Amino acid sequence: MSADGQIMDSSSLEKLGNNKNGSVKQVLLDGCVPFSHQVAGHKCGINNTGVLQHPDGTILKQLQAPPRGPREMNFYKQVFAKDCTDTRLLELQQYLPKFYGTWAPRESSHELFLKLEDVTRRFLRPCIMDVKIGRRSYDPFASPEKREEQISKYPLMEEIGFLLLGMRVYQIDSDSYITHDQLYGRSLGKDTVKNGLTKFFHNGRELQRYAVSLIISKIRSILHWFESQTKLHFYASSLLLVYEGSPHIINGSRHKPADPGTKHQQGEPQSNSNNPHEALSFQSSLTHSHPYCHNVQHERNGNRKRGGSVEEEDEEIGMGDKKQFGQEEAVEVKMIDFAHVFPSDCPDESYIYGLRNLLSTLEQMLKD
DSSP states (O other): OOTTOEEEOHHHHHHHTBOTTOSOBOOOGGGOEEOTTOOSSOOOSGGGOOSEEOTTSOEEEEOOSTTHHHHHHHHHHHHTOTTOOOHHHHHHGGGSOOEEEEEOOTTOTTOOEEEEOOTTTTOSSEEEEEEEESSOSSOTTOOHHHHHHHHHHOTTHHHHOEEEEEEEEEETTTTEEEEEOHHHHHTOOTTTHHHHHHHHTBOSSSBOHHHHHHHHHHHHHHHHHHHTOOSEEEOSEEEEEEEEOOTTSOSSOBOOOSSOOOOOOOOSOOOGGGOTTTTSOTTTTSOTTOTTOOOOOOOOOOOOOOSSSOOSOOSOTTGGGGSBOOGGGGEEEEEEOOTTEEEOSSOOHHHHHHHHHHHHHHHHHHHO
16 A cells, blocks of 8 residues: 555455455465455564454454553453443443454464454445544653654644544445555645545545445544543544445345354363463553553453353354445444553543544535
Protein backbone atom coordinates (compact mmCIF):
# COMPACT_ATOMS: atom_id res chain seq x y z
CA MET A 1 0.00 0.00 0.00
CA SER A 2 1.24 3.46 -0.81
CA ALA A 3 0.46 6.92 0.46
CA ASP A 4 -1.28 7.89 -2.76
CA GLY A 5 -3.35 4.73 -2.97
CA GLN A 6 -2.82 1.41 -4.69
CA ILE A 7 -5.35 -0.45 -6.80
CA MET A 8 -5.41 -4.17 -6.11
CA ASP A 9 -7.37 -6.46 -8.44
CA SER A 10 -8.49 -9.99 -7.70
CA SER A 11 -5.49 -11.69 -9.30
CA SER A 12 -2.95 -9.68 -7.33
CA LEU A 13 -4.80 -10.37 -4.09
CA GLU A 14 -4.72 -14.09 -4.77
CA LYS A 15 -0.99 -13.98 -5.40
CA LEU A 16 -0.54 -12.30 -2.05
CA GLY A 17 -2.59 -15.06 -0.48
CA ASN A 18 -5.07 -12.74 1.16
CA ASN A 19 -8.13 -12.68 -1.03
CA LYS A 20 -11.08 -13.93 1.01
CA ASN A 21 -12.79 -15.28 -2.12
CA GLY A 22 -9.63 -16.52 -3.82
CA SER A 23 -8.32 -20.05 -4.00
CA VAL A 24 -4.68 -19.25 -3.30
CA LYS A 25 -3.84 -18.65 0.35
CA GLN A 26 -0.76 -18.91 2.48
CA VAL A 27 -1.68 -21.56 5.02
CA LEU A 28 0.01 -21.10 8.38
CA LEU A 29 -0.21 -22.87 11.72
CA ASP A 30 -3.30 -25.02 12.32
CA GLY A 31 -4.80 -24.01 8.98
CA CYS A 32 -4.78 -20.29 9.73
CA VAL A 33 -4.22 -17.79 6.93
CA PRO A 34 -3.33 -14.08 6.84
CA PHE A 35 -6.42 -11.99 7.51
CA SER A 36 -7.51 -10.55 4.18
CA HIS A 37 -8.88 -7.25 5.47
CA GLN A 38 -6.19 -5.90 7.78
CA VAL A 39 -5.73 -2.23 6.90
CA ALA A 40 -3.50 -1.11 9.79
CA GLY A 41 -1.77 -2.32 12.91
CA HIS A 42 1.37 -4.21 13.86
CA LYS A 43 2.67 -7.19 11.97
CA CYS A 44 4.55 -9.53 14.24
CA GLY A 45 4.87 -13.13 15.33
CA ILE A 46 4.43 -15.98 12.90
CA ASN A 47 6.04 -15.03 9.56
CA ASN A 48 5.41 -11.37 10.40
CA THR A 49 1.90 -11.72 8.98
CA GLY A 50 -0.07 -9.62 11.44
CA VAL A 51 -3.65 -10.64 12.16
CA LEU A 52 -4.55 -14.20 11.19
CA GLN A 53 -7.84 -15.82 10.29
CA HIS A 54 -8.75 -19.10 11.97
CA PRO A 55 -10.54 -21.80 9.94
CA ASP A 56 -13.65 -21.25 12.09
CA GLY A 57 -13.96 -17.65 10.86
CA THR A 58 -12.60 -15.81 13.89
CA ILE A 59 -9.51 -13.63 13.74
CA LEU A 60 -6.38 -14.11 15.82
CA LYS A 61 -4.42 -11.18 17.17
CA GLN A 62 -1.09 -12.14 18.69
CA LEU A 63 -0.40 -10.72 22.13
CA GLN A 64 2.17 -7.97 22.16
CA ALA A 65 5.06 -8.04 24.62
CA PRO A 66 4.26 -7.18 28.25
CA PRO A 67 2.78 -5.03 29.54
CA ARG A 68 0.79 -4.16 26.40
CA GLY A 69 -0.34 -7.65 25.41
CA PRO A 70 -1.40 -8.82 28.88
CA ARG A 71 -3.12 -5.47 29.46
CA GLU A 72 -5.20 -5.86 26.30
CA MET A 73 -6.01 -9.49 27.07
CA ASN A 74 -7.20 -8.67 30.56
CA PHE A 75 -9.23 -5.74 29.31
CA TYR A 76 -11.19 -8.13 27.07
CA LYS A 77 -11.53 -10.63 29.93
CA GLN A 78 -12.80 -7.93 32.24
CA VAL A 79 -15.41 -6.65 29.78
CA PHE A 80 -16.63 -10.09 28.68
CA ALA A 81 -16.44 -11.84 32.06
CA LYS A 82 -19.36 -14.22 32.57
CA ASP A 83 -19.94 -12.81 36.04
CA CYS A 84 -19.56 -9.16 35.07
CA THR A 85 -22.19 -7.00 36.76
CA ASP A 86 -20.81 -3.56 35.89
CA THR A 87 -23.53 -1.98 33.76
CA ARG A 88 -21.06 0.29 31.95
CA LEU A 89 -18.90 -2.67 30.90
CA LEU A 90 -21.92 -4.72 29.89
CA GLU A 91 -23.02 -1.84 27.69
CA LEU A 92 -19.51 -1.54 26.26
CA GLN A 93 -19.64 -5.13 24.96
CA GLN A 94 -21.80 -4.13 21.99
CA TYR A 95 -19.13 -1.72 20.78
CA LEU A 96 -16.31 -4.29 20.78
CA PRO A 97 -15.62 -7.36 18.65
CA LYS A 98 -16.84 -10.44 20.51
CA PHE A 99 -14.10 -12.06 22.56
CA TYR A 100 -13.71 -15.86 22.43
CA GLY A 101 -10.81 -16.22 24.83
CA THR A 102 -7.19 -17.01 24.00
CA TRP A 103 -5.75 -19.47 21.51
CA ALA A 104 -2.37 -21.05 20.84
CA PRO A 105 -1.34 -23.22 17.87
CA ARG A 106 -0.45 -26.84 18.47
CA GLU A 107 2.93 -26.39 16.77
CA SER A 108 3.90 -23.35 18.84
CA SER A 109 2.15 -23.35 22.19
CA HIS A 110 4.19 -20.40 23.48
CA GLU A 111 2.52 -18.14 20.92
CA LEU A 112 -0.64 -16.70 22.49
CA PHE A 113 -3.40 -15.03 20.50
CA LEU A 114 -6.60 -13.18 21.28
CA LYS A 115 -9.49 -14.92 19.53
CA LEU A 116 -11.92 -12.28 18.29
CA GLU A 117 -14.97 -11.84 16.11
CA ASP A 118 -14.33 -11.00 12.48
CA VAL A 119 -16.65 -8.00 12.15
CA THR A 120 -16.17 -8.00 8.35
CA ARG A 121 -17.50 -11.56 8.07
CA ARG A 122 -21.04 -10.79 6.96
CA PHE A 123 -19.94 -8.40 4.19
CA LEU A 124 -19.42 -9.43 0.60
CA ARG A 125 -17.27 -6.45 -0.44
CA PRO A 126 -16.30 -4.84 2.86
CA CYS A 127 -14.95 -1.30 2.80
CA ILE A 128 -12.83 -0.88 5.91
CA MET A 129 -11.13 2.01 7.67
CA ASP A 130 -9.09 2.12 10.88
CA VAL A 131 -9.27 5.50 12.66
CA LYS A 132 -7.15 6.18 15.73
CA ILE A 133 -9.14 8.27 18.22
CA GLY A 134 -7.95 10.80 20.78
CA ARG A 135 -5.81 13.88 21.12
CA ARG A 136 -2.68 11.87 21.83
CA SER A 137 -1.50 8.39 20.92
CA TYR A 138 0.79 7.82 23.90
CA ASP A 139 -0.26 6.90 27.42
CA PRO A 140 0.78 8.64 30.66
CA PHE A 141 3.51 6.07 31.29
CA ALA A 142 5.29 6.76 28.01
CA SER A 143 8.87 7.95 28.26
CA PRO A 144 9.73 11.46 27.01
CA GLU A 145 11.36 9.85 23.99
CA LYS A 146 8.25 7.82 23.22
CA ARG A 147 6.06 10.90 23.56
CA GLU A 148 8.22 12.87 21.17
CA GLU A 149 8.23 9.97 18.72
CA GLN A 150 4.44 9.70 18.71
CA ILE A 151 3.90 13.46 18.47
CA SER A 152 6.33 13.74 15.57
CA LYS A 153 4.41 11.11 13.59
CA TYR A 154 1.33 13.33 13.44
CA PRO A 155 1.65 16.70 15.19
CA LEU A 156 -1.97 17.56 14.27
CA MET A 157 -3.34 14.75 16.43
CA GLU A 158 -3.78 17.13 19.37
CA GLU A 159 -5.92 19.49 17.30
CA ILE A 160 -7.78 17.15 14.95
CA GLY A 161 -8.33 14.40 17.51
CA PHE A 162 -8.18 11.47 15.11
CA LEU A 163 -5.89 9.91 12.51
CA LEU A 164 -6.76 7.77 9.49
CA LEU A 165 -4.50 4.73 9.88
CA GLY A 166 -5.60 2.85 6.78
CA MET A 167 -8.49 2.15 4.47
CA ARG A 168 -9.61 -0.32 1.83
CA VAL A 169 -12.38 0.85 -0.49
CA TYR A 170 -14.20 -1.23 -3.09
CA GLN A 171 -14.54 0.34 -6.54
CA ILE A 172 -17.56 -0.82 -8.50
CA ASP A 173 -16.44 -0.17 -12.08
CA SER A 174 -13.06 -1.92 -11.76
CA ASP A 175 -14.18 -4.63 -9.29
CA SER A 176 -11.09 -3.83 -7.25
CA TYR A 177 -9.98 -2.17 -4.04
CA ILE A 178 -8.15 1.09 -3.56
CA THR A 179 -6.04 1.15 -0.41
CA HIS A 180 -4.43 3.96 1.59
CA ASP A 181 -2.05 3.45 4.49
CA GLN A 182 -1.13 5.55 7.50
CA LEU A 183 1.33 7.62 5.49
CA TYR A 184 -1.64 8.93 3.57
CA GLY A 185 -3.47 9.64 6.82
CA ARG A 186 -0.52 11.55 8.19
CA SER A 187 -0.39 13.65 5.05
CA LEU A 188 -3.85 15.05 5.78
CA GLY A 189 -4.21 18.43 7.45
CA LYS A 190 -7.09 20.35 8.96
CA ASP A 191 -8.27 21.44 5.51
CA THR A 192 -7.89 18.05 3.82
CA VAL A 193 -8.89 15.46 6.43
CA LYS A 194 -12.52 15.66 5.26
CA ASN A 195 -11.33 14.81 1.75
CA GLY A 196 -9.57 11.77 3.16
CA LEU A 197 -12.75 10.59 4.83
CA THR A 198 -14.67 11.24 1.62
CA LYS A 199 -12.36 8.85 -0.25
CA PHE A 200 -13.42 6.09 2.10
CA PHE A 201 -17.10 6.52 1.28
CA HIS A 202 -16.71 6.90 -2.50
CA ASN A 203 -17.07 3.79 -4.67
CA GLY A 204 -15.75 5.38 -7.88
CA ARG A 205 -19.21 6.49 -8.94
CA GLU A 206 -20.77 8.27 -6.01
CA LEU A 207 -20.56 9.01 -2.31
CA GLN A 208 -22.24 6.30 -0.24
CA ARG A 209 -24.34 8.72 1.79
CA TYR A 210 -26.39 5.97 3.43
CA ALA A 211 -23.19 4.51 4.89
CA VAL A 212 -22.05 7.89 6.19
CA SER A 213 -25.40 8.46 7.88
CA LEU A 214 -25.58 5.03 9.52
CA ILE A 215 -21.97 5.16 10.70
CA ILE A 216 -22.64 8.59 12.23
CA SER A 217 -25.48 7.04 14.22
CA LYS A 218 -23.26 4.24 15.53
CA ILE A 219 -20.45 6.62 16.49
CA ARG A 220 -22.95 8.77 18.38
CA SER A 221 -23.88 5.74 20.47
CA ILE A 222 -20.23 5.18 21.34
CA LEU A 223 -19.87 8.87 22.20
CA HIS A 224 -22.86 8.58 24.53
CA TRP A 225 -21.15 5.69 26.32
CA PHE A 226 -17.99 7.72 26.81
CA GLU A 227 -19.93 10.71 28.09
CA SER A 228 -21.59 8.51 30.71
CA GLN A 229 -18.52 6.68 32.08
CA THR A 230 -15.58 7.76 34.23
CA LYS A 231 -13.86 4.42 34.89
CA LEU A 232 -11.56 4.00 31.90
CA HIS A 233 -9.26 6.05 29.70
CA PHE A 234 -8.30 4.80 26.23
CA TYR A 235 -5.02 5.72 24.52
CA ALA A 236 -3.89 4.69 21.01
CA SER A 237 -7.24 2.94 20.49
CA SER A 238 -9.12 2.93 17.20
CA LEU A 239 -12.52 2.70 15.62
CA LEU A 240 -12.96 0.15 12.85
CA LEU A 241 -15.50 1.43 10.32
CA VAL A 242 -17.00 -1.05 7.86
CA TYR A 243 -19.70 -0.76 5.21
CA GLU A 244 -20.88 -2.97 2.36
CA GLY A 245 -19.30 -1.98 -0.96
CA SER A 246 -21.42 -4.23 -3.15
CA PRO A 247 -24.67 -2.58 -4.28
CA HIS A 248 -26.29 -5.96 -4.94
CA ILE A 249 -26.84 -7.23 -1.39
CA ILE A 250 -28.31 -4.20 0.37
CA ASN A 251 -32.00 -3.51 1.02
CA GLY A 252 -33.09 -6.90 2.24
CA SER A 253 -31.47 -9.36 -0.15
CA ARG A 254 -30.06 -12.53 1.33
CA HIS A 255 -26.31 -12.44 1.92
CA LYS A 256 -24.20 -15.56 1.83
CA PRO A 257 -21.27 -15.39 4.27
CA ALA A 258 -17.85 -15.54 2.68
CA ASP A 259 -16.90 -18.47 4.89
CA PRO A 260 -19.15 -20.93 6.74
CA GLY A 261 -19.46 -20.46 10.50
CA THR A 262 -18.40 -23.47 12.55
CA LYS A 263 -17.63 -24.17 16.14
CA HIS A 264 -14.11 -23.63 17.47
CA GLN A 265 -11.67 -26.36 16.73
CA GLN A 266 -10.03 -27.88 19.75
CA GLY A 267 -6.30 -28.05 20.29
CA GLU A 268 -3.92 -28.51 23.19
CA PRO A 269 -5.14 -27.10 26.51
CA GLN A 270 -3.72 -23.89 27.90
CA SER A 271 -2.93 -23.54 31.58
CA ASN A 272 -2.93 -20.20 33.32
CA SER A 273 -0.44 -21.48 35.85
CA ASN A 274 2.11 -22.23 33.12
CA ASN A 275 1.42 -19.19 30.99
CA PRO A 276 3.44 -16.07 31.85
CA HIS A 277 1.01 -13.87 29.92
CA GLU A 278 -1.89 -14.98 32.12
CA ALA A 279 -0.08 -14.12 35.32
CA LEU A 280 -0.50 -10.39 34.84
CA SER A 281 -3.91 -9.11 35.85
CA PHE A 282 -5.42 -5.94 34.42
CA GLN A 283 -4.83 -4.14 37.71
CA SER A 284 -1.28 -5.38 38.27
CA SER A 285 -0.25 -4.27 34.79
CA LEU A 286 -0.76 -0.67 35.88
CA THR A 287 1.92 1.52 37.40
CA HIS A 288 0.92 2.65 40.90
CA SER A 289 1.79 6.26 40.15
CA HIS A 290 -0.66 6.54 37.28
CA PRO A 291 -2.21 10.03 37.52
CA TYR A 292 -5.70 8.71 36.69
CA CYS A 293 -5.63 5.58 38.84
CA HIS A 294 -8.51 5.22 41.23
CA ASN A 295 -9.82 2.32 43.27
CA VAL A 296 -11.54 0.59 40.38
CA GLN A 297 -12.48 -3.05 40.87
CA HIS A 298 -11.35 -5.12 37.89
CA GLU A 299 -13.27 -8.32 37.56
CA ARG A 300 -11.74 -11.26 35.78
CA ASN A 301 -12.92 -14.70 34.87
CA GLY A 302 -12.09 -17.48 37.27
CA ASN A 303 -9.55 -20.09 36.32
CA ARG A 304 -12.13 -22.20 34.52
CA LYS A 305 -10.64 -24.67 32.07
CA ARG A 306 -12.12 -26.28 29.02
CA GLY A 307 -10.59 -28.79 26.70
CA GLY A 308 -8.63 -27.33 23.82
CA SER A 309 -6.56 -24.20 23.39
CA VAL A 310 -9.55 -21.88 23.32
CA GLU A 311 -10.67 -20.59 26.73
CA GLU A 312 -14.06 -19.29 27.83
CA GLU A 313 -15.79 -20.41 24.65
CA ASP A 314 -19.31 -21.79 24.75
CA GLU A 315 -21.15 -20.23 21.84
CA GLU A 316 -21.19 -20.88 18.14
CA ILE A 317 -19.54 -18.35 15.89
CA GLY A 318 -21.36 -16.92 12.93
CA MET A 319 -24.91 -17.20 14.26
CA GLY A 320 -25.63 -13.70 13.02
CA ASP A 321 -24.54 -14.47 9.48
CA LYS A 322 -27.86 -15.85 8.30
CA LYS A 323 -30.09 -12.83 8.79
CA GLN A 324 -31.68 -10.61 6.20
CA PHE A 325 -29.08 -8.07 5.07
CA GLY A 326 -30.72 -4.66 5.11
CA GLN A 327 -29.23 -1.17 5.31
CA GLU A 328 -28.89 -1.25 9.09
CA GLU A 329 -26.65 -4.32 8.77
CA ALA A 330 -24.73 -2.83 5.84
CA VAL A 331 -22.45 -0.89 8.21
CA GLU A 332 -20.51 -1.66 11.38
CA VAL A 333 -18.45 0.35 13.86
CA LYS A 334 -16.34 -1.34 16.53
CA MET A 335 -13.72 -0.15 18.99
CA ILE A 336 -10.40 -2.01 18.67
CA ASP A 337 -6.85 -1.97 20.09
CA PHE A 338 -6.76 -1.89 23.88
CA ALA A 339 -3.10 -2.21 24.82
CA HIS A 340 -3.24 1.22 26.48
CA VAL A 341 -6.43 1.25 28.56
CA PHE A 342 -6.16 2.46 32.17
CA PRO A 343 -8.46 3.05 35.13
CA SER A 344 -9.59 6.62 35.75
CA ASP A 345 -11.94 8.61 37.93
CA CYS A 346 -12.97 11.22 35.36
CA PRO A 347 -14.32 11.33 31.78
CA ASP A 348 -11.96 10.45 28.94
CA GLU A 349 -11.92 13.94 27.45
CA SER A 350 -9.25 13.10 24.88
CA TYR A 351 -11.28 10.27 23.33
CA ILE A 352 -14.50 12.30 23.57
CA TYR A 353 -12.81 15.19 21.75
CA GLY A 354 -11.73 12.86 18.94
CA LEU A 355 -15.18 11.32 18.57
CA ARG A 356 -16.85 14.71 18.43
CA ASN A 357 -14.44 15.99 15.78
CA LEU A 358 -14.87 12.84 13.72
CA LEU A 359 -18.65 13.18 13.92
CA SER A 360 -18.47 16.84 12.97
CA THR A 361 -16.37 16.03 9.91
CA LEU A 362 -18.70 13.23 8.79
CA GLU A 363 -21.76 15.42 9.27
CA GLN A 364 -20.14 18.15 7.18
CA MET A 365 -19.66 15.60 4.39
CA LEU A 366 -23.41 15.07 4.22
CA LYS A 367 -24.05 18.81 4.11
CA ASP A 368 -21.63 19.44 1.22
